[in-house]
Amino acid sequence: MNASPRAPELNPDFAWLNTDRPLTFARELRGHVVLLDFWTYCCINCMHVLPDLAYLEEKYAAEPFVVIGVHSAKFANEGARQTIRAAINRYEIRHPVVVDQEMALWGEYTVRSWPTLVLVGADRRVIGAVAGEGNRDALDQAVAKALAEAKAAGIAAPGPLRFEREQSVRAASGLAFPGKVLADPENGRLFIADTNHNRIVVATIPDATGRSKLVRTIGAGSVGHADGPADRATFHHPQGLARMNESLLVADTENHMIRAIDTETWDVTTVAGTGEQSHDRAGGKRGTAQGLNSPWDLAVEGSTCYIAMAGPHQIWRLDLPVGLCRAWVGTGRENIVDGPVESAALAQPSGLALDGNHLYVADSEVSAVRRVDLAAEKIETLIGRGLFDFGDVDGEAKRARLQHPLGVAVDGGRVLVADTYNHKIKELDAEARTIRTLLGDGKPGSDRGGAAAFFEPGGLHAADGVLYVADTNNHRVVRVMLDGLAWTEVTVEGLEAPAPRDTGATVPGAIVAEAALLRANAATAWKVSVALPAGAHVSEEAPTSVRVSRAGEVLLQQTQLGATWPLAFALPAQPHGSADLHVQVSFAYCHEGQGVCVPASPSWTIPVRFDDRGPEEATLTAAVA
DSSP, rough: OSSSOOOOOTTTTSSSEESSSSSTTTTTTOEEEEEEEEEEOOOOOHHHHHHHHHHHHHHHHHHHHEEEEEEESGGGGGGSSSHHHHHHHHOOSSEEEOOOGHHHHHHHHTTOSSSSEEEEEETEEEEEEESSSSOHHHHHHHHHHHHHHHHTTSSSSSSSOOOOOOOOOOTTTSSSSSOEEEEGGGGGGEEEEEEEGGGEEEEEEEOOEEEEEEEEEESSSOOOOBSTHHHHOSSSOOOOEEEEETEEEEEGGGGGGGEEETTOOEEEEEEOOOSSOOOSEEEEEEEEOOBBEEEEEEEEEEEEEEETTEEEEEEEETTTTEEEEEEEEEOBBOBBOOOOOOOOOTTTTEEEETTEEEEEEEGGGEEEEEEEEEETTTEEEEEOOTTTTOOOOOEETTTTSSSOOOOEEEETEEEEEEGGGGEEEEEEOOOOOOOOEEEOOOSSEEEEETTOOOSSEEEHHHHETTEEEEEEETEEEEEEEETTEEEOOOOEOOOOOOOOOOOOOOOOOEEEEEOEEEESSSSEEEEEEOOOTTTTEEEESSSEEEEETTTEEEEEEEEEEEEEESSSEEEEEOOOEEEEEEEEEEEEEEEOOOSOOEEEEOOOEEEEEETSOOEEEEEEEOOOO
């Protein structure tokens, strides 16, 4: 072991996230076996490694063993602390992450690809490195051996390292990182993949103000792949949605399965996938005998379901009711190659939309929009050039640039694109080969003085001139009128976030405020002030949300990214009379000098009388322990 090179130090001056302090080999990591995961959060292979890391962390939880993520960004958007922090919460990562500024650690450790895992012994010597996914057993054996050698040599730390971790904000919208959305105006339904709550939300189609009512949720909320009734079935971070006859098909992404929900009984069954990740790039088996690999989105034509199979960089076809499932577009090589479907190449396709004889594809890792001619079985690139060609450029398609688009939709011949890492919605004219920005200004946001803004929108669906946007990192769905671009946040009345699980956290009870008198038939201005612990400040990097309701009816729901405090909002005019208002605010606060932010969700119950003589403003205060 001593002949191995000494591990380069981890820079304490870099941004450290998901830990209350930087970790260095010279101090905190002395005597620990350390597994460094060089990753970038766009990468599907990096996502596939995370369950292996979680397995090792749990198995060696009582040992001097530490996993540290080294985030070495591919895309420009991925280099920001704000977006990395959101990804840590979205992927539910439990280990510290250091932001590898200008890929300095990448160079010092001579890393060549994502993901790369480097194992460092308790003596700070590099034991070895492995690239790619599928190395759980080899890593397990190497960690066990390194720990045994450290103990035999008497250099092992006495126990595991302790540090604080982050928790995600429990948004007032009731959603957590929604991935995809599907509108079904014919049946009056809106379906939302409530991805991090491991469930599907079924609501009524929102009205012009964005108001909707909860029909029901599908899924118990815990991770699993159980079939059965809606309240007992389980999912694992579902994404894509598509209607097929009386069923709602679901891309159950991290279960590597396609599920079907009966829209009459709401029962859940599995139609394809074994529940385990497969590396099969051909397919040809039926139903649950055929393994899948990170299905991300779905599109249905007749009895054929097209699957954006992000894991092997292909598009597959599932023919129902026979259940035959096979690869269709792409060899499995990650690249951008046009031509016949059997020789083409894609790169992590993540969004699909059908329009007549064409299947549009958001091909994320090459920052491209592709189009498959279903009759000719050929694919062409409309926008995009290569794995490292990206940007934010509108205009003529051959010069235009996107940045990791995850969603695409079609309505009346219009092709809409979720330009995810540019935080924009764009419109592509597929015939004129031009693209333009419809909404968003290129920076994470929620509302720019009345103009819509987004935070990594991941899913789109258009129907009847209305575009629905899964605004993933803002934990919300946005409704946009394509004629005029008027927009509103969707409020699903009756939808609540599940109670926190396995975190030790509790949802505090509401503060009963003193009775208040407010002006009737006039909008009222509210301000919320929260006293935080000494040395803490409200995070500008996480969304703040507020919801006001009376007797179960939501009067206001609003998400603000980068909100200023005291938090201000305007409550719509209320009629004469008395009511108990319930106000819920969700945000995160951070301690100075630490990389951990803490969620907070204060709420108030206020008896209010609305009268012509009442004031037009109100103030709420709370203290966070």
